[in-house]
Amino acid sequence: MAGEPLLRVEDLKLHYRSGRGVVRALDGVSFDLRRNEALVVLGESGCGKSTLAKALMRLLPRNVQHFSGRMLVDGVETMGHSEERFRREVRWVRISLVMQAAMNALNPVVRVGEQVAEPLRVHRGWSNRRALDRAAEVFGLVGVSADFLQRYPFELSGGMRQRVVLAMALVTEPDLVIMDEPTSALDVLTQASIMNALKRIKQELGTSFILITHDVSTSSELAERVALMYAGQLVELADAKDFFREPAHPYSKLLMASVPRLHQEETPVHIPGQPPNLLDPPEGCRFADRCPSRFDRCDRDPETFRIGERRTVRCWLYAQGART
Amino acid sequence: MNASAREVRSSVPGPVLSARDLHTWFELRQWGFLRVGSVRAVDGVNFDLQTGEAVAFVGESGCGKSSLARTLLGLHQPTRGEVIFEGRSLGTLDGAERKAYLARVGYVQQDPYGALPPFMDVRRILHEPLIVHGVRNRAERDQRAREALEEVRLSPPEDFLSKFPHMLSGGQQQRVVIARALILRPAMIIADEPVSMLDASVRVEILQLLRRIQIDHGLTLAFITHDLSTVRHFAERIFVMYAGRIVEQAEVNELLNHPQHPYTQALLAAISDPDPDNARQQREVPPGEPPSLLKPPAGCRFHPRCNRMIAGTCDREYPPDLEPRQGHGTACWLYR
Amino acid sequence: MKPLLDGLRRLGQYPSALVGLAIIFALVGTAVFTVVTIPYGQALELWRGGEPWRMHPVNARPVWVDRIAGNNSPRTMVVSSADAVIEQEPFVGGSRVRIPLDFDFGYADFPSELNLFLTSTHVEREPFVRLTWETPDSREFILGGRRLAREERVSISQDWELERRLGRVPHVGLFAGPAEDGPPQVLEGRYRLMLDVILFEEDARIDADLVVYGRVHGLAGTDHQRRDLMVALLWGIPVALAFGLLAAVGTTVTTLVIAAAGVWYGGWVDAVIQRLTEVNIILPMLPILVMVGTLYSTSIWVMLGVVIALGIFSAGIKMYRAMLLPIRESPYIEAAKAYGAGNARIILRYMIPRILPVLIPTFVTLIPSFVFLEASLALLGLGDPVLPTWGKVMNDAQTQSALYHGFYYWVLSPAALLMLTGLGFAMLGFALDRVFNPRLRTM
Ligand SMILES: Nc1ncnc2c1ncn2[C@@H]1O[C@H](COP(=O)(O)OP(=O)(O)OP(=O)(O)O)[C@@H](O)[C@H]1O
């Protein structure tokens, strides 16, 4: 088992039914994640990042039209699991999720300590006392003082609530925590301090993270691996040092050039155009409309090419024999 | 582009907008009548904005940036102090003058979708300010709406005039908001976090648009943000706010390269540029959170979190405005 | 108003909306038809009762009810001298006229009444008439003689002397077979009422109409004043719809504007509105209306006014306030303030339109509740004194103990129409609610 990654996802698809047709929100995503590794999923709004999180947790909305692919946790295929088995063995036990805007979705009339202890009582059948003790422990981990256990969500600042939500995801000691835009709504200092907490947790507990965000700068605080999504697909998967220093995919390059940097003289350049509609994505490369390097081959859907040991790019430029 | 902006500014000397000892406090009541205290959202702010310059107000959530913007727009009455526009204090304006003032100042809000009435189409949205300000002629209003849409690069305007806000992307919505702010041909624009609700990929675009318009028309732009990494490209001066007050102010490069106030220093240290090494080190972050504005700490508001706090001074008395470097002001006892 | 149009387009997906709309269109169509065919003045005139209805039976069931029940009760027959073969023998200073009024009676039940209407054109000297009743089996009954005024109504059914002779009420006795014992049996066949008239003026003429009142009438039956209930049932539709619609519009618009003003100005304005509302909510509406009706006027317009006046500060204000409060704080209102929009403009153009889509379902379901209110008032005897309405019909039925006497149709038909109206608007309202209230919408 030693060689198996903690999570391997192959050709994951999740399509929604909608009033105007099928939304291909997640359209064939593959990646793997090692133990104690942090993967950052980057992408513009609406490119399917939250859908990926939902697919991994198998928290499917009612209007799912198609859900397929492979998902191996420690080498064990889980797609075949029944809902009951998935709930018992994977969700919240091995993998937990901090949903987008979860800090605003805390139950306003229940003390935060109890909300954090809740998964333990439900999934492990722990006593109230024991669960609360554990909640206090996790509060310490994420940097919330234990007195806050007895408070209600509205008595906490946004940063504190975000930490509470994080504690909720960590309380069952999962191997992997998925976080969907955990710090986007927060201030720089709060963001930095939560990032500090995440780094410490990763180091001390050996937890793996998938951090979903559209904020490239903040993502670099945690990233070891970067997955860049565009219109429901992964366009580049690379080590953080490669991605941030030498992005390969044309979209990655544009994205990196558009990030405003504190210590940079030249103005950032924006990416022209808009992402395609997922209702009816264009034939061929989905980035073709906005791509400065597009050439004749791009009319066909590009394959995913391996360009390094753990680096893949979905772009014809990297095909054998394409121009360099 | 900085050069051209300065040209416009020098041609019309004197501050266009000033705040003098500005205070905006919100009375907090319990059960509707019991006075509990006041939220001191703006608590003694002074500045001068020159014609044609772009300034940024930077600060954390809840430090009073939006309250300051609203007070400048006359949407809140200042509790104390005054706002002076083109030499006249807002408090002394009568109804018609006040309305005329509002036409001279455009307002761009944070949430573009919320800022547009969902039941009006873009044409109607752009006509509204004109109707309010007595432009009777429909053709003229249409003409100006078209011009404004061209200005914000929503072209051809015909494609957008009959659209409703929910049919537009976030970036397009914010362009409509900017067009509406421009349609009365203001002298100044106050933009309250104009891009923080937008997708990262369009932020730069919208900021560049604002900046271009500001320079083209020689407008004064007060741009409120909590994102220091963008300001250097879109503003010439920065005001750093903390807990209802301005704690530091300077030209952009001066401030970014030589931050004086410990809070500004902490803010700059917390900002990451995309760098894979970030993941390997802990950042230095001052402990705690910004204080409650209901009961701000005595003395320097930052002292409970400041690692250079001078006991007996910082926690007693509010620091005066000092000028440790040429043209670079800060309110910190360290520079006495 | 784009969201509105979108919503209405989505409405087609809900069968209940279509059924509701069909009912409402049917009602509106009938209302228009009624108002066109029976003009307002005529309707009032008819509903006043009396002369126009003299040839209608009292409390006759609708025909279809009778036929469905498998009976064959008689319809009303009018036998007119105009169709009769009249023998006339003139003499000096007058003439002798024989008018045979013949008719076939083939129903299983006795008529409900028998009247003879005579008109004479004499100037001074009253003619004399002698009436003879001939049955199909050639029995003859002398119904007596009398002098005639110019307009004469001979109530054969109320001829006590005849009743005594027949041993039964005349309209039964005259149609019964010869059998003496057991319940009377209808004798089917050709009957004749022979009028032997002596006219004492040379150019005097006489016309006679024998009315054999049935026990069933038309589609809606008749009431105790012989009025055809159809008039009231039909005219009830426009009255009910107009009342419901005007009351709903009146209360909604005023309430909305007041709620919006309260929310916008806040402070004491809001406080006053809130307190007024609270007082008004505990004031019972019906007793106030009853008081106004008893002490002042029961005119439908007065009632409408009072209903709207009481509705202004209704519980709706609280609901609208809750919906408007967040809107007051919304950025687009702030933007409007920032470009100088005035208070009235903000209230009317920015706040109210925002909640209109959400209000449409409430508004639609409000209409029938006012229709019911109007009917309840009429049922309590506070209906408009002149207008024919459903509530008035039910009120008449109640005072005449219709149910006790078995005249179910009298109560059931207006009640059914009321329920149909309620159903139509409710079905549409619920569908609208699903369309405009996203929380209820399922993906
Ligand atoms: N339940 C759903 N039914 C139909 N379409 C959906 C549903 N959820 C999401 N979508 C659509 O799928 C696409 C991807 O959505 P998703 O929420 O995954 O994007 P995202 O990358 O998380 O965006 P953001 O950064 O705005 O959170 C979008 O076009 C969205 O409109």
Ligand SMILES: Nc1ncnc2c1ncn2[C@@H]1O[C@H](COP(=O)(O)OP(=O)(O)OP(=O)(O)O)[C@@H](O)[C@H]1O
């Ligand atoms: N109308 C008001 N009544 C009472 N308190 C208010 C009001 N408006 C703002 N406040 C309070 O004043 C303080 C400053 O708020 P303000 O919105 O100005 O902050 P901000 O810097 O714009 O924050 P953000 O970055 O979150 O927009 C906050 O504590 C807020 O709760």
Ligand code: SF4
């Ligand atoms: S495949 Fe072609 S269009 Fe797509 S990103 Fe590569 S070069 Fe650009």
Ligand code: SF4
């Ligand atoms: S005044 Fe004192 S406490 Fe405040 S920032 Fe300066 S050193 Fe720190």
Ligand SMILES: [Mg+2]
């Ligand atoms: Mg998302």
Ligand SMILES: [Mg+2]
């Ligand atoms: Mg703000």
